[in-house]
Structure formats: structure tokens, C-alpha cells
Amino acid sequence: MPPANNWLPLWRVAGGDRGALRLLYRDTSAKLFAVCMRILRDEGEAEDVLQDVYITVWRRAGTFDPGRASPITWLVAIARNQSIDRLRSGAVAKRMQAIDEAPEVSDNAPIALAQLESSQERQRLMDCLGELEPRHAIAVRSAFLEGDAYDELARQMNIPLGTMKSWIRRSLLRLRACLER
Amino acid sequence: MSDEQATGSSDAALVAGEYVLGVLSAAERRAFEARMVREPALRTEVEYWEQRLGVLASELKPIDPPPEIWANIDTALTEKAARSGLWQNLAFWRWATVGSAAVAAASLLALGYTVHIPTPNAPLIAKLESTAGQPGFIAAIDSAGAGLTVVPAAATEVNQRVLQLWLIAPGDHPRSLGLIEPGRPIHINLPADLMQRVAAQATLAVSVEPPGGSPTGLPTGPVIASGKLTKL
Structure with missing residues (x-):
């Protein structure tokens, strides 16, 4: 599928095509499951959230605007938001699993739709993260991938809450300035 | 810029960044979402950060979900359609x-x-x-x-x-x-x-x-x- 039309599957889903949703699920669920698992660290919880994510996609595909987001960015945002909300609800048991102890990894290379933004876009963010103080960059990356709130981040990095807030806010301002250069 | 200045900023754009990053509490998230409904410009800020920070997700190795998940989704959508009468x-x-x-x-x-x-x-x-x-x-x-x-x-x-x-x-x-x-x-x-x-x-x-x-x-x-x- 040509990249310029990579939103067509979502468009078909918006039209009520269940087969299109199945294909979208086939192509993107391993990536979104990884997103949910990293935040929730619990297979059962991540599976529940993943189901809700695709039901949300079915309902909201018509609000997807290809002029404002790429399909995979839109899907990842839904998966992250629902995972973070589940994590904050307190229903998730204390996470004991170590970061790299993930269940089996898909052998299938993700196809075009599941591939994230261009390598240039990724490199740009990495360069800008590289301009931050290393511990600040770690906090930003960890916040995004793990979905941890300020207090949890501060506890993990063993610094006061106020300092963590100031690290993150300053990092966001600097990232923005760097990304817009 | 000092830490103090950064901390003191109540710039809505900054809260959009915090929202996308995922550092806000449940109550702060709901408050921001309510605000986003009233102030559509915040939606643009959120989309900016989702697009920019979203590339971090490419670090994650895909994990195949169990096969029954799709069946559950399919069933849930079918039941929903039937319920709508x-x-x-x-x-x-x-x-x-x-x-x-x-x-x-x-x-x-x-x-x-x-x-x-x-x-x-x-x-x-x-x-x-x-x-x-x-x-x-x-x-x-x-x-x-x-x-x-x-x-x-x-x-x-x-x-x-x-x-x-x-x-x-x-x-x-x-x-x-x-x-x-x-x-x-x-x-x-x-x-x-x-x-x-x-x-x-x-x-x-x-x-x-x-x-x-x-x-x-x-x-x-x-x-x-x-x-x-x-x-x-």
C-alpha cells in the first residue's frame, strides 16, 4: 500500500467495513499490544485494554483526520490513553515484572501501516532529546513509554516531586524549541 | 531558564505536553480533557505532541496478542449492532x-x-x-x-x-x-x-x-x- 494512502484502511473502517477492521487489527495489534503491555505490565490488563482500543477505533475512525495525524500515531495515542487511564484507575496490580521480561515477540515484520514515522522524524526527536540533560531525557522517555505519573517518576528516580515536574516541563519547552528549529 | 520559571509556567501548551507524555494524575487528565472540549486550540497542541513524541513507540518490539482477542472484539461489535435494534x-x-x-x-x-x-x-x-x-x-x-x-x-x-x-x-x-x-x-x-x-x-x-x-x-x-x- 503506498504510504500516501495509508489512511485508507481507517477510512474503510469509518465506513462500517468489519473486514477492514480485521485487516487493520492484523497489521497493527502487535504494535499496540506492545504499547499496552509496556504501560500496564500485565497481560490480562493489556488484553482487556487492547480489545477496548479496537472497539474505540471502530467507533471513532470517522474522526480520524489524515491532515492532522498519521494513522499509526492516531492508533498509538488511543492505545496509550486507554492504558494510562487503566493504570491510573488503580485497578492494576503493582507491577513486578522487569522491563525487558516481555512475552514472545512477533516474528512477522510489521507492514507499512504499523511502521512509525519516517526515520528522519525519529532522528530529529532523538537529536533533540540528546540536547537535554541525560537524566531529563531518561525521564521524558520513561514517562512516554511507561505512562507513569509525576509522583511515580519522582519515586523511581529518587528525586523530589517538584524537581521532577520542573525537569519535565523544562524538557518539554526545550524539546519544542529544538523541534521547531 | 531557571527551574523556577519552568515550574511557574501555566502555559496550556505545556499542559498539553504533560497530558501526552502521560505524567498527569487521573483527575488532572479528566480536567484537561474537559478543557480541551472548550478550547479546541488545545487539541492542536495535543496532536503536535502525539505526532512528535509518538516516534518513541517505534522502540517497542511488537508482541503478538493471543488469538482470542480478535474474536472477542468481533463478538463485542456484533452484540453492539444487535442491541441497537x-x-x-x-x-x-x-x-x-x-x-x-x-x-x-x-x-x-x-x-x-x-x-x-x-x-x-x-x-x-x-x-x-x-x-x-x-x-x-x-x-x-x-x-x-x-x-x-x-x-x-x-x-x-x-x-x-x-x-x-x-x-x-x-x-x-x-x-x-x-x-x-x-x-x-x-x-x-x-x-x-x-x-x-x-x-x-x-x-x-x-x-x-x-x-x-x-x-x-x-x-x-x-x-x-x-x-x-x-x-x-
């Missing part, structure tokens, strides 16, 4: 379409057009809804299969942009049926090459496009309403 729906829309076709015909007649009035037993209709289930448009194919009447079921704000109607036959890419009006019924003569694609199970959808319609021949803006053609 197909029979009531059909009866209601059969009635609505007959009424709307007459309204459409009357308003076109008033404008001096010669109209092929859709027959009350038009074989194919579609109700085009937003994904939130709000009615958007009702479309009826006339009995000869040569024309299509589209009636807005609710007011739609388009803000200097236009609405374009698309036909998506199963397995086909979207094909333009032309521009439609947000505020009044319109009758469209189907191009001969599209008539054969107009059948039950084909989808009609309305997207928001720049003035003059999509420059690419494919939808470029958000889909505000869509629905499948159904035999009555």
Missing part, C-alpha cells in the same frame, strides 16, 4: 426516507429543476451517521438506479470548506459522487460508470474538503458521516 431502525428509516425524498423533491421543484421523484419503494437507502451515532444524512437511490437523493438530517458546520460525497464499493477505493450541501437536500445523477458499483453493501461517506472538492480525487479530510447502502 435493527428492526426498529429499518422501520424508522423507511418512513424517514419516504418523507425526506418528498422534501428533497419539493425543494428542488421550488428551484425550478425537473426532478425524478424517488419512488416510495426505493430499493436502496443509507443513513449516514457520525461515528458517535449522530444522524448526518439520509441517501436514497431512486428506483431506476440512475440518481441519488441526499438529505441532511442535521445541521453541519463546514467553515469555508465543502462536503464531498463518496461511494466505496467493497474492495474498491472511494469514488467521488460530487459535492453536497450541508443545509439542503440535493439530487445527484449517478455517472454511468458508477451505476454498477451502487449496490447493497457499498458504503456512502461524506468528507470535509477544501473549496472545490478534494484536489487528489480521494478523500483528504475527516469523514463526518458514513453508512452502508441497505435494501429496504
Whole structure:
């Protein structure tokens, strides 16, 4: 599928095509499951959230605007938001699993739709993260991938809450300035 | 910049970044989402950060979910569709379409057009809804299969942009049926090459496009309403 039309599957889903949703699920669920698992660290919880994510996609595909987001960015945002909300609800048991102890990894290379933004876009963010103080960059990356709130981040990095807030806010301002250069 | 200045900033754009990063508490997240509804500019900020920070997710190795997850999703969606009450729906829309076709015909007649009035037993209709289930448009194919009447079921704000109607036959890419009006019924003569694609199970959808319609021949803006053609 040509990249310029990579939103067509979502468009078909918006039209009520269940087969299109199945294909979208086939192509993107391993990536979104990884997103949910990293935040929730619990297979059962991540599976529940993943189901809700695709039901949300079915309902909201018509609000997807290809002029404002790429399909995979839109899907990842839904998966992250629902995972973070589940994590904050307190229903998730204390996470004991170590970061790299993930269940089996898909052998299938993700196809075009599941591939994230261009390598240039990724490199740009990495360069800008590289301009931050290393511990600040770690906090930003960890916040995004793990979905941890300020207090949890501060506890993990063993610094006061106020300092963590100031690290993150300053990092966001600097990232923005760097990304817009 | 000192830590103090950064901490003291209550810039909404910054909160959008914190929201996307995922560092806010549950209560702060709900408050920000409520604010985003009132201040659409915040939505743009959120999209900015989702796009920029989203590339971090490429670090994650894909993990195959268990096979039963898709079956669960499929079942949940089927149950949801059944709960929405197909029979009531059909009866209601059969009635609505007959009424709307007459309204459409009357308003076109008033404008001096010669109209092929859709027959009350038009074989194919579609109700085009937003994904939130709000009615958007009702479309009826006339009995000869040569024309299509589209009636807005609710007011739609388009803000200097236009609405374009698309036909998506199963397995086909979207094909333009032309521009439609947000505020009044319109009758469209189907191009001969599209008539054969107009059948039950084909989808009609309305997207928001720049003035003059999509420059690419494919939808470029958000889909505000869509629905499948159904035999009555």
C-alpha cells in the first residue's frame, strides 16, 4: 500500500467495513499490544485494554483526520490513553515484572501501516532529546513509554516531586524549541 | 531558564505536553480533557505532541496478542449492532426516507429543476451517521438506479470548506459522487460508470474538503458521516 494512502484502511473502517477492521487489527495489534503491555505490565490488563482500543477505533475512525495525524500515531495515542487511564484507575496490580521480561515477540515484520514515522522524524526527536540533560531525557522517555505519573517518576528516580515536574516541563519547552528549529 | 520559571509556567501548551507524555494524575487528565472540549486550540497542541513524541513507540518490539482477542472484539461489535435494534431502525428509516425524498423533491421543484421523484419503494437507502451515532444524512437511490437523493438530517458546520460525497464499493477505493450541501437536500445523477458499483453493501461517506472538492480525487479530510447502502 503506498504510504500516501495509508489512511485508507481507517477510512474503510469509518465506513462500517468489519473486514477492514480485521485487516487493520492484523497489521497493527502487535504494535499496540506492545504499547499496552509496556504501560500496564500485565497481560490480562493489556488484553482487556487492547480489545477496548479496537472497539474505540471502530467507533471513532470517522474522526480520524489524515491532515492532522498519521494513522499509526492516531492508533498509538488511543492505545496509550486507554492504558494510562487503566493504570491510573488503580485497578492494576503493582507491577513486578522487569522491563525487558516481555512475552514472545512477533516474528512477522510489521507492514507499512504499523511502521512509525519516517526515520528522519525519529532522528530529529532523538537529536533533540540528546540536547537535554541525560537524566531529563531518561525521564521524558520513561514517562512516554511507561505512562507513569509525576509522583511515580519522582519515586523511581529518587528525586523530589517538584524537581521532577520542573525537569519535565523544562524538557518539554526545550524539546519544542529544538523541534521547531 | 531557571527551574523556577519552568515550574511557574501555566502555559496550556505545556499542559498539553504533560497530558501526552502521560505524567498527569487521573483527575488532572479528566480536567484537561474537559478543557480541551472548550478550547479546541488545545487539541492542536495535543496532536503536535502525539505526532512528535509518538516516534518513541517505534522502540517497542511488537508482541503478538493471543488469538482470542480478535474474536472477542468481533463478538463485542456484533452484540453492539444487535442491541441497537435493527428492526426498529429499518422501520424508522423507511418512513424517514419516504418523507425526506418528498422534501428533497419539493425543494428542488421550488428551484425550478425537473426532478425524478424517488419512488416510495426505493430499493436502496443509507443513513449516514457520525461515528458517535449522530444522524448526518439520509441517501436514497431512486428506483431506476440512475440518481441519488441526499438529505441532511442535521445541521453541519463546514467553515469555508465543502462536503464531498463518496461511494466505496467493497474492495474498491472511494469514488467521488460530487459535492453536497450541508443545509439542503440535493439530487445527484449517478455517472454511468458508477451505476454498477451502487449496490447493497457499498458504503456512502461524506468528507470535509477544501473549496472545490478534494484536489487528489480521494478523500483528504475527516469523514463526518458514513453508512452502508441497505435494501429496504
